[in-house]
Amino acid sequence: MKIDHIKQGISKMAFGLGTAAVLLLSSCDKGFEEMNRNPNAFTEPVIGNLFSAAIIRTAGVGDGNTLYPNSKQAGCFVQYFASLNPWQWTGDKYLYKPDYNNGLWNTAYRTELKEPVQILELTADDPEQSNLHNIARIWRVFILHRVTDMYGDIPYFEAGLGYINGTYKPKYDNQEAVYADMLKELEESAAALDPAKPSYGAADFLYGGDVEQWRVFANSLILRLGMRMTKVDPAAAESWVKKAIAAGVMQSNADIARLEHTSGSGTNWNWNSRQLQTAEGVPPSAQGKGFSKLNKTFIDYLKSTNDPRLPFYATLWQGNIDITKLPAESLPEKQKGLPGGYDYTSIQDLIPGWTDNMQQEYSEINIHTIAHLEAPTIFQSYAEVEYLLAEAALRGWGPGTAQEHYEAGVRAAFQAQELYPNAMDANQALVAANGYLADNPYTPGSFDSEMKQIHTQFWASLFMNNIEVYANWRRTGYPNLIPTDYPGNETGGKIQRRLMYPDTEISLNTENYNAAIQHQGPDLFMTRIWWDKE
Template identity: 30%
Template structure:
């Protein structure tokens, strides 16, 4: 009878578990009409994982902003996003989805797992909640956190917490708690764990690797970062191969296929996207073996037409050479496959961060050269090719630039992470979009319109402290 009750409940709240690649709107931050608080903890896991991937990995979210703003991608048509005019539905939808679906359901899962004495699942829930809040704060800046997700308790106007002094320290503390909880006590339903199939040791590696990434992003703010980074480097808990990296492998058909596949292939819009000129030219100049995977030849693979990227942000795109999709390289076939993963964090990303940490003297374990080469090799292998770009690592300032460039290349199709690392490092030097409406590449999203109407006092206080609510107000950790 209990199983029947849970089945009926699942059907009633199916929007929590069945996500598509679109940017659906949800209610205000502290309210969720599909409250799953009575669902067994493990049944929330798949929805939280998929909700993260479908939100951050959407063509209209991480694609049109993150990937296009770092000039990995471009659009031969409808390219106002490249002029730095994002869709309002993106700004509103990312906020709502990450709060009312991902963060809230992860928080509920955490509490239910705690009630059940399931330490492993509680740790997993914490890791996913940290990932959601980091996405939010790195996209918007100061965010509600300490008072967020409390709508059921009557607080629908949460304060905005300072990203540097409150949010980031809380994220690090939650990851420490998660790593303690991930100790083999309790179970993780393998059918619901779309990332690691119930292996708690892999989740612990992701928690440690995510902490390393957060510390590198926050190193300018202190946090005793050097000591913590060194401790992680010697802990044995970080990713050690591509087999450890955190990824959601999608299924072969909608609504559980990769969001780019659903939007571009199923939606018949694959010729509306192409590669950016900066990325294509950089990869050609370095003889990068990943280019034939990242991009299709002009005119389609096998045409012999070579690779051509599109300059960013041409307002009258239809009147230009680049407005014809037959003149540019479309997104590579691998990245348009239904089962192409969404990457929460890759081994290549971690390795290149460790190269930077070694070069800056944050860690003394390993050498920058070795980590640099490991990062490139991991990315090359992940793309199913062999060889390496023609780059010889040079220590010092040159090396830091090389690391930043390879982070930029390795984070292809990981829009929000590529955008974050570009903002943090300032590498590579990218040109402003040709017909840009802003004076610089965006630093953040402005806050959703709903916050101005539903939480105006706290919104106004946040803007007064952080700076004008526009796309070019820099975040505290930005280069």
């Protein structure tokens, strides 16, 4: 992806967002209007630039955005991260902090949906723009499926219409209806894509306008959402999973839905990575004492399986060692995860004699590989698809064997490292993956034992796609995680099942908020959403 394309998308998208304001001037004096018209200005939205901006916004731009729900919330719930700071990384302790709890909701409704809903409006009645319209439908589903998976019942059918027709108090839709429509939208839009018609071309930072790859992505999302329903509606889950497989899902890492980044300008940094990096200007005495560390649960598992991905995921504070040597210097035997659920005081009860300097002994995310500024944003990976196909085979819903798909998933996850800076290339990764599978062979057995193997590996492989891992953990129960019980937590010492609605919904959309909690249950962390039934 070229950085100048992104800059164009950001600079030009302002016109599209201002269209509504232009319409308000229609009653002005025509002569005044002509006198004040800029002959060099855009006279209609540039749809390609709107779509470019939509992808960038969804990946995250600037402080906050998807960092809060993806890392400080979901990443802590599934025990990737731990922190001694009780005011940040509150997901480690099941504490409520409005900015973190509200981050995904506010970003999706206030930012991510702006361009897709405008594109849908502009292209709705133009058959020649059907590909642009249907790809925008797919992207709208991607945005909103993360929101409903984190909160439950949400504004869906009226979502984003405030930008089009002034619907500023959208009603909430129950998650069952949301899922039914998302799956319908994906199926219909995938079927409607036409290679003979125009697409987004270079403005499409995921697939370069390749409609066949968008079709594969849509089918792979159907597989993801269909499998999500196994606890609550297994018949529907089976039907949608079979449809997805028959229509064609991802077949290799070339199909990964990803946004590439560059480090030359903040315009195109991976902002999730940026927020995990040590702030500029931090003195050497404070380095290695960042608020986030990798969780003992995660590090211990990687070490117990002798996982070659450990130095790709984790590093230790290395002083002034040349950063290009960091992955090699992060020796696996020295890696050590921080226990979750402790603060600067209570950690002394677990580790007598604790001092602040001891934080440097604990593993951090590797900012030179998986959390590099140029690390891609992965929206859906081929490895994820293979693990879901393994489960489908286990259930008798798809071809092949669970073991075949499991092993393909492991190889795909290892080989995806070639997309990141300072990591193994595909050939090195394949050798490492085959060695890992030899040391940790898939063992056929009971349904539960095979589900445990598949979805524990799902967790080990999809680090940094934390929102999806959290959803998959709630559905499957794997890996087996032991919750923490930090004093004053909101869940009674259990891993929370959802996020709460923002306070602004209570005050500004009161009637619809009340209807939602009457249907779904109390607006609490432990209230289970529709597909997450016990």
